[in-house]
Amino acid sequence: MINNFNNLISGGVILKLQLIINGLIYGIIVAVSTMGLTITTKILNFFNFAHGTIMTLCAFLVFSFNVGLNLPIIVSVLLAIPLSVIVALCIDSIIYVKMRKAASVALLMTSIGVTFAMRSLIKVIYGGGVKFYDVRISKGINILGINITSQQILIIILSIIAMYLVHLFMSKTKIGKSMRAVSGNPVLGEVTGINPELIYKWAWGLGTTLAALGGFFLALDTRLVPTMGWNILIPIFVAMVIGGIGSIYGAVIGGLIVGFAMEIAAGFIPATYKLGVAFIIMIVVLLWKPMGLFEEKK
Amino acid sequence: MSETVLEAKNIKKYFGGIKAVDGVSLAINDGDITGLIGPNGAGKTTFFKCLTGFEKIDKGKVWLKGKRIDGLPPYKIFHKGLSRTFQITKQLEKMTVLENLMLACKGQLGETVWNNLLIPTKVKKQEHKFQEEAIKLLKLVELENMWDELAASLSGGQKRMLEFVRTEIAEPEVILLDEPSSGVNPGLKESLSNYIKKFNREDNQTFLVIGHDMNFIMNLCDPIYVMNQGKILMKGTPGEVQNNEDVLDIYLGR
């Protein structure tokens, strides 16, 4: 620990700024994923534990197309995302649709079952080792000794575009507006003539797409392991707590905050405790402003 | 002559720009059945919540038997002697009628976890005593056959009775009844009115009844406070209230 500190002082400003870049990347990835989870949580009324596993699933699907079938990475992604959405919709149609009226705890428990089943399936099929995509790691830009690869720049740009598109969808389209109306109040939705099942399916679609993107970005920026979805789950939950459960935009900001905090802290404390940072943030927020930093405006 | 059991002075509660309760004062005397009426939106329910600790008071003070209770959490207010009912009756549906009732008994030794291991015989004796009292009260409202049934299996009227009796068993200083007659059929209304009068007569139980059902309150309470738009309009006997021009105005919209 003392070593790190010394390094930081001697590394000086450059090291600090690198941490900020790392924080930005990780934060954006968490933000995208959290936005997806917030959508499904709000509209379907339960915490989908399997969200992280869907992220892992998409990342591995991209791997199959990219390394297994030797397709270019872009094609792989364009194939993997719809496939992940189909999987999510199937799971909903087989399992969750029977539990529309269930208590959120029961749904949570069920999603835990889905998590374990999916995660182990992935592990059985792909094996437990670390994998990488077949992609050239370009040198990217190097300003003042701070590195940022072109992939990372792409991740940031695409994430922002994706989140903005979803935002447009939610606020401008008829379905999007219905989703916001129905969230947390399905009876109201039915009374006003909206088909709730359609809304739910759209929620899964949007949420899973964002999750899939997040998963791919995470694997692209770091590496591919079967437990990556699980590992990012706690930062995502913390982001939701920070943003206030139910606030989609708060979740995005929450994601950035958590990502930044974790990466910057990693420069000071043993890497193992990175997760602890997220946890401490959650405690602080829960005790200080339990409804999250951003109240959802109706 | 009779002492003040519950007193509220200048209670104010604002929600943003809305003055839900704007300087309400009232005093309830021992042994009275006091009424508080007013049209919908007058602020009665908010005031009620302020008294019982479910809303934080912005300004003002509340005394129960001379001791300040404003700012205390609901469970502490209950212990000081203020019992209340809920407008939408709240039973613990999956527990039996008897145990619903016994939850309200005060000073149960068995509620402290280690007592059950250290002094089980004492706990048992006390449980039996409370059980007797509970059954007695159930007999009073003709529910004694349902003692072992789940509260969920009671009818709406029976649930109200259970709720009412539950406030009784704690032997509180004051019982606050929140819209006890709303959504209740006339026969039950009368029974309820009679029970309240009976407890008042026999046990000198003090009540504060809040509602907007004029007839029910008129036939039951004296004195009556009238509330409108967050303020107390007047206080008087049923006769005085009935004949008051302003009261008739706000109710009939003249």
Place this chain on the structure above:
Amino acid sequence: MGLLSFVIFFLTLVAIYAILSIGININWGGTGLFNVSIHGMMLIGAYTSAILTTQPTGTRFGGFGLPFIVGILGAMIVTGIVSLCLLPFAYRLKDLNYFALGCLGFAEIMRLIAVQEDGLTQGPMGIGMIPQPLRNLIASRFLYDILYLIIVIVILIIVYFLVEKIIKTPWGRVLRSIREDEKVSRSLGKNVFGYKIQSIVIASMVFGLGGALLAHLYTYITPNNFEPIYTFIIWIMMITGGIGNNLGMIVGAAIIRLAWEGTIIAVDYLPPVLATRMGDIRLFVIGVVLIIVMLWSPSGIFPENKRVSRFLKISNYDINKSANVRRDLNERDSS
């Protein structure tokens, strides 16, 4: 001989998991708290007992060489105290989810500490050579395993009766009222937060005890023995057995354990490629079992008694009323 010692091992595990399930019952069947920190508490209990009872090694703290009894009692006390860290999350009025997240995060932190702090726990290497109670009385491995099984069963019986004695009381009644409707409980003068604390601490002590017993069974523990999956396995046991019913916990533990171990036997029938992935196949099976249980029988096998306090007089009144009520996770809604 091989099969028999496997059966002994299996039964011992069932007994330990039954103890853990009874602990959950205090939290969920009692106050309706969705406690998923169990694996963290087990870890603390196991390591505490290990540190207290093992012989000193140069490299880490502890090794006091104290007897088994001190080990498990110490485990319970330490876990009880540490469980107070969960309180900020129980403070939330609504939303079980906050509490669940807090539990998970807490348990993960415990695991990370176990991995990181070599000085305390020997890190990922874990602690070995954990002594077993009365080991020197019996030389044969096989016969000793039976002795340990008997010890665990005795402890299970003690825990079962103690918990029954405190749950079926006015205290348990207050817990139940908190689970049913916190607001009503509050308005009846119950200090809800205080009861939640008691429920958490007592349950955590039971989890710590379970963890310690596991440590003395395996005689070698690492942080990997305490992954989140175990918390959910125990939850499945509770759901299968029947919420709110302690006897159901024991049966649930047996059934799930059977399913778990059943995969070991199934391995012989699988192609070698899959056989190496057996650990994952197990997880897959557990996941599927959980989904099936939630879809088809969330109320569990044993119903819950509708009457809480055992002190109530039944004899004078009509005893023909049925005492049992079916419960499932669906009935607890975060409102």
